[in-house]
Amino acid sequence: MPAFICTACGMQFAPTPQPPAACPVCEDERQYVPPGGQEWTTLEELSRSSANAWRVLEPNLFEIVTTPAFAIGQRAQLLRTPAGNILWDCITLVDSATIELVRSLGGIKAIAISHPHYYSCMVEWAQTFKVPIYLHAADRAWIFRDDPAIVLWEGERKELPHGLTLICCGGHFPGGVVLHWPGGAEGRGALLSGDIVQVVQDRKTVSFMRSFPNFIPMSGPAVERVVKALEPFAFDRIHGAFPTRTIWKDGKRVLKSSAERYLAYIRGDGSAELL
Ligand SMILES: [Zn+2]
Numbered sequence: 001m002p003a004f005i006c007t008a009c010g011m012q013f014a015p016t017p018q019p020p021a022a023c024p025v026c027e028d029e030r031q032y033v034p035p036g037g038q039e040w041t042t043l044e045e046l047s048r049s050s051a052n053a054w055r056v057l058e059p060n061l062f063e064i065v066t067t068p069a070f071a072i073g074q075r076a077q078l079l080r081t082p083a084g085n086i087l088w089d090c091i092t093l094v095d096s097a098t099i100e101l102v103r104s105l106g107g108i109k110a111i112a113i114s115h116p117h118y119y120s121c122m123v124e125w126a127q128t129f130k131v132p133i134y135l136h137a138a139d140r141a142w143i144f145r146d147d148p149a150i151v152l153w154e155g156e157r158k159e160l161p162h163g164l165t166l167i168c169c170g171g172h173f174p175g176g177v178v179l180h181w182p183g184g185a186e187g188r189g190a191l192l193s194g195d196i197v198q199v200v201q202d203r204k205t206v207s208f209m210r211s212f213p214n215f216i217p218m219s220g221p222a223v224e225r226v227v228k229a230l231e232p233f234a235f236d237r238i239h240g241a242f243p244t245r246t247i248w249k250d251g252k253r254v255l256k257s258s259a260e261r262y263l264a265y266i267r268g269d270g271s272a273e274l275l
């Protein structure tokens with residue numbers, strides 16, 4: 001039985017004889033069903049038309065992106081540490097070239113994902129490399145292909161080997177998670193931030209939204225919670241969800257000033273427009 005994949009968001013569902021009636025991720029107000037209607041594919045079909053491209057973002061950090069761009073178009077990041085490699089966020093396509101390349105880099109130790117939009121084909125990746133997938137329990141309702149590899153964690157933080165920390169910031173999703181990598185940015189620290197802290201088009205600032213495609217903002221208290229959750233961590237760099245979306249330096253200051261700008265607008269006192 002095929003495990004159908006939604007072509008709009010890239011989510012793979014548990015195997016069924018027929019495609020699901022709808023994709024709950026796309027029906028949700030944070031996403032959208034394309035004007036042409038709901039369409040489905042399979043991993044086999046996708047492997048025939050697409051491949052993954054690799055880029056070194058900085059020492060010990062690779063970006064993996066499907067080309068031509070598929071569904072939401074996010075990047076996965078392969079973070080190498082002496083304690084093993086972590087796949088941060090996930091993409092739908094895992095093909096034989098990707099498997100061989102990842103294995104030649106020492107395989108992966110675990111998968112960690114920022115939020116449900118990037119669950120994609122996480123179970124295929126986990127089964128291939130026989131590794132756990134760390135997801136925040138607050139978003140468990142968005143798991144549509146369950147598997148023993150899925151490890152739900154609760155609370156504000158989860159420590160991973162080699163000083164890495166998963167930080168639950170909430171916001172875009174209740175279980176929205178950011179990965180802190182103290183060894184990133186030549187030891188000044190880096191965040192791998194998914195959509196939770198969104199590195200935006202100018203690549204100089206970040207922003208926060210409940211829905212990016214549907215322009216639904218996040219509340220002031222939710223933004224304050226994201227900033228507060230990241231406050232104790234040292235970082236200079238922020239690698240966002242999409243190719244080229246990296247804040248290379250001053251990430252800590254950028255987060256603070258971007259949040260202040262956001263809060264000034266969202267509070268609606270008119271002062272932000274006068275700046
Ligand atoms: Zn979908």
Ligand SMILES: [Zn+2]
Nearest residue numbers: 115117172195
């Ligand atoms: Zn998202």
